[in-house]
Amino acid sequence: MTGALAPIALLLGAIVAAGELARRLRIIPRFATLADLGRRAGDILVRRGVSDHLKERATRILAGRMMASSLGAGAVLALVIAPVVLLLLLDGTLPLGVRAAFFDWQARLLILFVSLIYVLARWRIGRRRLQPR
Amino acid sequence: MTPHRISALIGAILLTMIPTIAQAYSGPGVGLGAIGVVLGIVGSVFLMTVSLIWYPVKRMVRGLRRGPAAPSRRRDSNV
Numbered sequence: 001m002t003g004a005l006a007p008i009a010l011l012l013g014a015i016v017a018a019g020e021l022a023r024r025l026r027i028i029p030r031f032a033t034l035a036d037l038g039r040r041a042g043d044i045l046v047r048r049g050v051s052d053h054l055k056e057r058a059t060r061i062l063a064g065r066m067m068a069s070s071l072g073a074g075a076v077l078a079l080v081i082a083p084v085v086l087l088l089l090l091d092g093t094l095p096l097g098v099r100a101a102f103f104d105w106q107a108r109l110l111i112l113f114v115s116l117i118y119v120l121a122r123w124r125i126g127r128r129r130l131q132p133r
Numbered sequence: 134m135t136p137h138r139i140s141a142l143i144g145a146i147l148l149t150m151i152p153t154i155a156q157a158y159s160g161p162g163v164g165l166g167a168i169g170v171v172l173g174i175v176g177s178v179f180l181m182t183v184s185l186i187w188y189p190v191k192r193m194v195r196g197l198r199r200g201p202a203a204p205s206r207r208r209d210s211n212v
Contacts, residue, residue, distance in 0.1 A: 031166065034173045041180055056188035063180035070173030077166045 007101035015115050017083040030073045037066045
């Protein structure tokens with residue numbers, strides 16, 4: 001069917017590591033902050049009854065925050081996808097068969113199902129931990 | 134269009150016809166994240182441009198329209 005299971009297991013491990021990194025590094029709140037900053041900047045630019053001097057200062061401050069937030073989110077995104085990218089790069093030097101598994105539709109289907117089960121299980125565990133005792 | 138641009142365009146079109154796997158796939162999450170980051174950087178550059186160029190130029194144009202007036206004194210300046 002899919003050849004050896006080792007490449008699939010490696011890919012699954014990398015995907016799980018990426019998911020855990022995404023949870024730990026709180027990537028979604030970072031993008032929410034970025035979107036919020038953009039919304040606030042738009043509000044300030046179209047607001048009436050505010051002096052240009054204040055708008056100038058506010059947009060300057062928001063531009064700095066937005067740049068820092070964007071670069072931070074980009075860095076976190078790069079860190080999150082690093083396990084999968086590193087595995088694919090490693091496969092270029094050592095023939096692990098990961099790329100072949102990555103482009104095999106049956107292997108992909110298996111990875112998809114197992115990843116979905118992992119995500120659902122992880123989500124349930126995360127919710128249970130959040131509930132007050 | 135210059136000959137250089139025409140040859141670059143033809144080269145780009147020919148490159149898209151090479152039937153090999155690009156191995157440049159990115160999932161929807163990473164793709165949307167990358168688009169968000171790029172939009173954030175572009176937005177911050179735009180905001181910086183607005184704050185550093187637009188408002189000062191606006192202020193200058195307003196000052197020129199008013200004509201040569203006495204140097205403005207700020208009420209809150211304690212210098």
